[in-house]
Amino acid sequence: MNPLQEETFYQQFSNQRVPKPTYQRRTYLCYQLKPHEGSVIAKVCLQNQEKRHAEICFIDDIKSRQLDPSQKFEITCYVTWSPCPTCAKKLIAFVNDHPHISLRLFASRLYFHWRQKYKRELRHLQESEISLAVMSYLEFKDCWEKFVDHKGRPFQPWNKLKQYSESIGRRLQRISVEVGLLSKREIGIFPQKKKNEYKERPFYSTAPRKKCI
Template sequence: MEAEMPARRGWQIEPEEFLRNYDPIRCPKKTYLLYEIKWRKHGKMWRNWCTSSTSRHAEINALETIEEMQQQRTRTCHITWFLSWSPCGLCSRSIIEFLKAHPNVVLEIRVAQLFRPHDNRNRKGLRDLVNSGVQIFIMSPFDYYHCWRTFVAHRGRMDNCCFVPWHPLLWMLYNSSQLNQILNE
């Protein structure tokens, strides 16, 4: 008799989606954004995810959802985003405006890849985010492991092993170097 696999939770994505979109070597067709919100007052954690659509970027979709949750502007929270692509210049501006309207929100962004890193608007957007207090990092092997264990509905597959994409480790290092160069311009 086979063991019953745990059901997928609404805030989890399928393993294939994660592997396809968060691989730092591949170019995902759309942006995925996994996020955690920790409310400081109660210590509760809330998780969800969204993607880009034909009309809106994933960052805008996430900000709209978070806006609905921020009914009381005095509620302090720490938000961590795990993005398949870094924000574009336009999304960076929207994020900054959101943070200005919600000064009690702390945002940390971890990305698998840099989106069009040679585009000056995207480079400036990343610097502006950092100058507005946002922390931006390239996803580390620990981040991949955390996302796999937390956001992926693996239903026991690879549950007992550490999911770390060792084969693209050089790409992670390259992306980190590129991000540091952009932020230090």
């Protein structure tokens, strides 16, 4: 495994607002693979490539391992941004095609969480066999210890980590409820609400990501 540098971890995984001068936050994905009953067999750090998102690199990497379908495996992923709609669909399809793999996905931040298309796919992830949650102090600390070249230094939480984590977690819960209500209105169960009633303002600075292929 090529571990993350300390500066990279703090810049890319931080759930704070982007400070000035701003820098581009990329998608980093760190995963741990282990049998259901057994020790860790792989720890890998991935990031977006020119035409491939980190989630697609992750799927390809797992497929290349040709895991025994008769054996249960558990994968824990720590990712800087929640998946885009295309990657979310591919992750769901991957898990559905590999029922012997259990996937837990922890995101530091929600990507374009105010856009309806992105909200919908986050809801689909929650409804799938994938366990989706927002990273808390425990996940940040675990990610630091397992995937960062920290040279024995302990994880130092940044200011208001807990508050930001709880805020993002509540936002994810609201998305689940909101998208469910919107789906019901689409089929006529509820009357239509006024335009933009459910629109949220962006909370984090984001950089456009290239479309998945």
